[in-house]
Amino acid sequence: MARDPHATPALDDAHPMTAPDGTPSRHDHAGHGDHPDHGHPGHHGGHGGHGGHGDHVAQFRRLFWIMLVIAVPVVACNDMFAHLLGYHLPDAAWVRWVSPVLGTVLYAGGGRPFLTGGVAELRSRRPGMMLLIALAITVAFLASWGASLRLLDAQLNFWWELALLVVIMLLGHWIEMRSLALTTSALDSLAALLPDTAERIDGDDVVPVAPADLVVGDVVLVRPGAAVPADGRILDGAASMDESMVTGESTPVDRGTGDRVVAGTVATDSGLRVEVTATGDDTALAGIRRLVADAQSSTSRAQRIADTAAAWLFWFALGSAVITALVWSAVGLPDDAVVRTITVLVIACPHALGLAIPLVVAIATERAARGGVLVTDRLALESMRTVDTVLVDKTGTLTRGEPTVTAVATADGSRSQDDVLAVAAAAERASEHPLAKAIVRAAEDRGIDVPPADGFTSSPAVGVRATVDGDVVEVGGPRLLEQHGLDELTTAGRWHDEGAIVLHVVVGGRVAGALRLADEVRPESRDAVDALHAAGVQVVMVTGDARAVADTVARELGIDRVYAGVRPEDKAETVAELQREGRRVAMVGDGVNDAPALAAADVGIAIGAGTDVAIASAGVILASSDPRSVLSVIVLSRAAYQKMKQNLWWAAGYNLISVPLAAGVLAPIGFVLPMSVGAILMSISTVVVALNAQLLRRLDLRPASSAGAFLDHRTTDSS
Numbered sequence: 001m002a003r004d005p006h007a008t009p010a011l012d013d014a015h016p017m018t019a020p021d022g023t024p025s026r027h028d029h030a031g032h033g034d035h036p037d038h039g040h041p042g043h044h045g046g047h048g049g050h051g052g053h054g055d056h057v058a059q060f061r062r063l064f065w066i067m068l069v070i071a072v073p074v075v076a077c078n079d080m081f082a083h084l085l086g087y088h089l090p091d092a093a094w095v096r097w098v099s100p101v102l103g104t105v106l107y108a109g110g111g112r113p114f115l116t117g118g119v120a121e122l123r124s125r126r127p128g129m130m131l132l133i134a135l136a137i138t139v140a141f142l143a144s145w146g147a148s149l150r151l152l153d154a155q156l157n158f159w160w161e162l163a164l165l166v167v168i169m170l171l172g173h174w175i176e177m178r179s180l181a182l183t184t185s186a187l188d189s190l191a192a193l194l195p196d197t198a199e200r201i202d203g204d205d206v207v208p209v210a211p212a213d214l215v216v217g218d219v220v221l222v223r224p225g226a227a228v229p230a231d232g233r234i235l236d237g238a239a240s241m242d243e244s245m246v247t248g249e250s251t252p253v254d255r256g257t258g259d260r261v262v263a264g265t266v267a268t269d270s271g272l273r274v275e276v277t278a279t280g281d282d283t284a285l286a287g288i289r290r291l292v293a294d295a296q297s298s299t300s301r302a303q304r305i306a307d308t309a310a311a312w313l314f315w316f317a318l319g320s321a322v323i324t325a326l327v328w329s330a331v332g333l334p335d336d337a338v339v340r341t342i343t344v345l346v347i348a349c350p351h352a353l354g355l356a357i358p359l360v361v362a363i364a365t366e367r368a369a370r371g372g373v374l375v376t377d378r379l380a381l382e383s384m385r386t387v388d389t390v391l392v393d394k395t396g397t398l399t400r401g402e403p404t405v406t407a408v409a410t411a412d413g414s415r416s417q418d419d420v421l422a423v424a425a426a427a428e429r430a431s432e433h434p435l436a437k438a439i440v441r442a443a444e445d446r447g448i449d450v451p452p453a454d455g456f457t458s459s460p461a462v463g464v465r466a467t468v469d470g471d472v473v474e475v476g477g478p479r480l481l482e483q484h485g486l487d488e489l490t491t492a493g494r495w496h497d498e499g500a501i502v503l504h505v506v507v508g509g510r511v512a513g514a515l516r517l518a519d520e521v522r523p524e525s526r527d528a529v530d531a532l533h534a535a536g537v538q539v540v541m542v543t544g545d546a547r548a549v550a551d552t553v554a555r556e557l558g559i560d561r562v563y564a565g566v567r568p569e570d571k572a573e574t575v576a577e578l579q580r581e582g583r584r585v586a587m588v589g590d591g592v593n594d595a596p597a598l599a600a601a602d603v604g605i606a607i608g609a610g611t612d613v614a615i616a617s618a619g620v621i622l623a624s625s626d627p628r629s630v631l632s633v634i635v636l637s638r639a640a641y642q643k644m645k646q647n648l649w650w651a652a653g654y655n656l657i658s659v660p661l662a663a664g665v666l667a668p669i670g671f672v673l674p675m676s677v678g679a680i681l682m683s684i685s686t687v688v689v690a691l692n693a694q695l696l697r698r699l700d701l702r703p704a705s706s707a708g709a710f711l712d713h714r715t716t717d718s719s
Contacts, residue, residue: 380619
């Protein structure tokens with residue numbers, strides 16, 4: 001249980017190694033980079049290098065501000081824009097060349113991401129937003145130079161429109177990539193669980209080596225508090241192993257000679273000699289790493305709403321332009337055919353569509369962050385509205401993730417519960433074991449005065465011993481009772497059946513009482529489960545704990561289904577099983593063992609208090625440990641989706657109306673949409689989209705309010 005200062009001195013007397021901090025580094029989230037609408041063609045699939053989105057965000061931010069400065073004189077010195085606003089430009093000859101020269105810089109510099117993205121869409125035969133933007137700015141650029149050189153009609157001088165288009169699109173992509181740049185590296189966090197240095201035993205010497213240099217058959221020294229550098233088998237020693245980062249078990253597990261240990265687990269109290277049985281890609285940790293990578297790459301290739309809309313809009317604009325050219329040429333007006341065709345292609349560029357989704361995502365993620373919800377993947381934000389099953393990890397999510405004294409029993413009336421807890425805390429106070437800390441914390445929470453103790457000793461897998469007020473006090477499990485030939489309390493049997501940890505307190509060779517320790521259920525978990533049930537969402541619990549422990553928690557909370565004793569690789573399979581049933585699954589977890597399931601689920605939701613790996617594998621992170629926040633995510637998802645749809649209709653609606661008018665569909669009755677009016681309508685459409693997205697800031701994401709909002713809107717369309 002606690003550190004034994006007398007057992008295996010060579011192992012125990014040294015200072016424990018410092019564990020790695022596990023700080024995640026940013027990476028280019030799989031799938032985001034392989035969409036050309038981010039302006040980075042050729043950056044496909046998989047996990048990119050460090051910096052990924054972070055570097056791209058900085059590039060777009062810098063490019064936006066530079067192009068904005070250049071755009072000001074381009075617009076101000078454009079004669080068509082001056083005519084629209086009613087001011088006069090100076091008569092100097094150089095004025096008329098300001099817009100063409102700086103406009104060329106805008107096209108080549110600010111338009112480059114869209115031009116290269118458009119080429120990538122052509123090569124992949126998937127026309128979309130980037131090709132539509134590239135087409136519009138190229139047509140505007142060529143037509144404007146034609147007008148500036150007086151080769152085309154003067155009304156085709158689109159320099160101001162080109163400038164606004166490039167700047168607005170850069171702004172939209174900057175906002176979009178900033179919202180995506182929050183993704184962290186799950187794989188780096190997994191690797192960080194391993195110690196920086198392993199201590200290999202060579203004869204009588206202990207040689208520091210890198211874990212990567214270990215080979216099967218090597219014997220390593222694992223000091224108290226240090227992490228195991230590779231999968232192996234214990235040759236000498238016994239220790240309580242903290243395996244929570246791999247198995248999800250909150251309680252340390254006793255391991256002794258002959259037992260297997262896993263890379264990344266921690267010997268909490270005693271040192272070990274371990275023979276390496278697996279290294280590198282063959283370790284259990286590497287297996288989890290592969291599962292995370294596979295699941296992330298397979299779930300991140302979903303098509304997004306704006307891409308589909310842009311693809312349809314591209315064909316609509318191109319078809320309209322072709323029809324316009326043919327019709328105007330057929331009626332014998334070739335000059336008008338050129339003007340109308342170019343006008344259609346420029347007007348069709350999606351100013352508002354380029355902002356429709358990024359603005360909603362940016363505002364939704366900002367609003368979520370203020371409500372304690374961090375969205376790292378917008379696909380998760382979009383998908384959460386369709387979830388009908390919430391798969392919840394028990395340890396650290398529904399429960400606090402640490403042992404807590406939940407009950408105290410006395411052997412007879414000679415001692416009160418507080419007395420039993422006081423002497424147990426006194427004996428355990430010198431121990432570093434998590435159960436010992438829980439006992440001491442329970443005494444402090446009850447305001448009990450803990451008497452001093454001396455002569456502390458501990459024996460792994462047995463218990464601790466100390467002298468308290470002249471009495472020998474021992475605290476331990478079944479082996480302690482066996483040593484003394486004592487029987488456990490009747491109450492303890494029931495506690496065992498419930499899956500709790502039971503420690504007996506022996507004073508002067510007689511049982512004075514018993515302590516029930518368990519992973520305490522969060523008080524807000526019941527509210528969360530009830531609210532999800534009321535909303536028609538099934539709640540499923542998955543845990544690495546034993547069936548008795550899982551069933552006890554499930555009964556207390558009213559969980560629908562329970563998967564107990566689930567190993568890490570099987571958690572992802574549990575998600576797959578539910579998905580095969582036709583369910584849309586949101587996985588909520590906080591440990592390394594949850595990472596593959598978080599990545600495989602339709603939506604992964606990590607408890608912010610959890611490990612870096614779980615956070616990096618999830619699309620949504622709850623800053624608090626309140627499971628009711630899952631409802632907040634659903635409310636936010638539905639509200640954001642509604643705003644996305646509204647903005648897309650506003651943006652696309654402008655094109656559906658203005659493009660035919662610009663093409664001259666009403667020319668037979670004497671009306672042709674002027675280019676200036678089309679530009680004004682385009683600006684109005686952009687403003688409407690921006691204002692509509694701002695309404696998301698009013699959304700109330702407090703847990704109680706979110707539950708009510710969810711119930712009020714649970715009948716809305718989730719298709």
